[in-house]
Amino acid sequence: MWCHLLVLSLLVCGSHASNFLSTVMIYDPSGNNTVVVRSKMTYQNQCPGSFWTCQSKNCTEGASRAVATIDTNGTCQNDVETYYDVTQTSKLVLRLSAPVVLQWWINVTNNVTEVVAVAHAHTWTRSDTGRANASPRSNVLPVLRVASNCQRNVTLPTFDPDGDVVRCRYQNATSVLKLSADCNMFFVPSIDIAEGAYAVQVLMEDFPRQNITLAYGNGSENLTSEDPLSQIPVQFVLIVGPRLTSCVDGESLPLFWPSTPANGDHLFASVNQTLIIRLSFIAPSIQSLRLLFSGPLDMTDRRNSELVWTPTEKDLGLSHPVCFVLQTVDFEVITRHSEMRCVIVTVHPVVVTVTARLQSTFRLSADQIDVAQLKADLVLRGLPSDTTLKLVSFNETATQSSIVP
Incomplete structure (x- = not known):
């Protein structure tokens, strides 16, 4: 939940109610030929009933749940969870919708006005995983701030449940942030960048690591490692603020x-x-x-x-x-x-968290411990093979006895 959000007052009277701040969404297969879409939309001074409308043929919207949270500054976040029946749909296309008067960004310096957010998702079964595709996990704060004279990196999370390669590109290029394909954004101070608010619109896509086939019933589709399996929007506001002394x-x-x-x-x-x-x-x-x-x-x-x-x-x-x-x-x-x-x-x-003691003839550091090999040894001793093993902390303790080779 986005909490305690303070937003600089940037609204200027105009012909539209300018309120939109951000959106981010993810989707997962949910069994029985359904897909569940989870999304967050944030607005300033308004709390509209925003939702995603299906643009695909033969797409049926099922159960939906929306929770609106308003903070002390009047900023509203809409958390929406919706199920879609994709039995006869090979590709789900969703578009963010809201009441017409609220389909506008707050007044921003880079001249972005109308809210445009579209998501694409392949829904057939993958040949490499045996299940439908899941989108990358991403998130961002609705508003991020940087000082006009200080370099700052903004890295979006890109975890993918299917192990796919995740790449980012701009929906509409912005002069305020440089974007690399691995979803890292960089603010580099420049005399050409004015202080103020900027709309940032990113498209995040996942690509299979090898050529795969998508299949359902008698239908199939071949994808290469250069064909995106899904495309999700990540949009937020970046505020370039006053210079700092350090x-x-x-x-x-x-x-x-x-x-x-x-x-x-x-x-x-x-x-x-x-x-x-x-x-x-x-x-x-x-x-x-x-x-x-x-x-x-x-x-x-x-x-x-x-x-x-x-x-x-x-x-x-x-x-x-x-x-x-x-x-x-x-x-x-x-x-x-x-x-x-x-x-x-x-x-x-x-x-389950356990403590283990390892003995070595030489000094060890955390990055020298081969967790995969340690798990393999523990599986031979009875650890279930589907257990996830993770090193959460490491402390070296000297002993008085020496180990003789």
């Missing part, structure tokens, strides 16, 4: 300490067991500090230092992207953001 994190900008999960970390959770993601940071002299995050709908934060979430049965087997930033307001009432970090949380039936 671009060093921890001086003028808030800084996450190393004990905070790193960007791209893969975390694991269990059904009905509370997951706590602990964050540590330093911040310069400030008037206020808030943790902003985007994750599962019922995720909450505690004391601006912990993200708390308890998965349920409906989350079993799913991977949720969670993104977070620190927001500070200084005594000159200038709002600043830390870097955005994103992690993937995968929900398993059971997660």
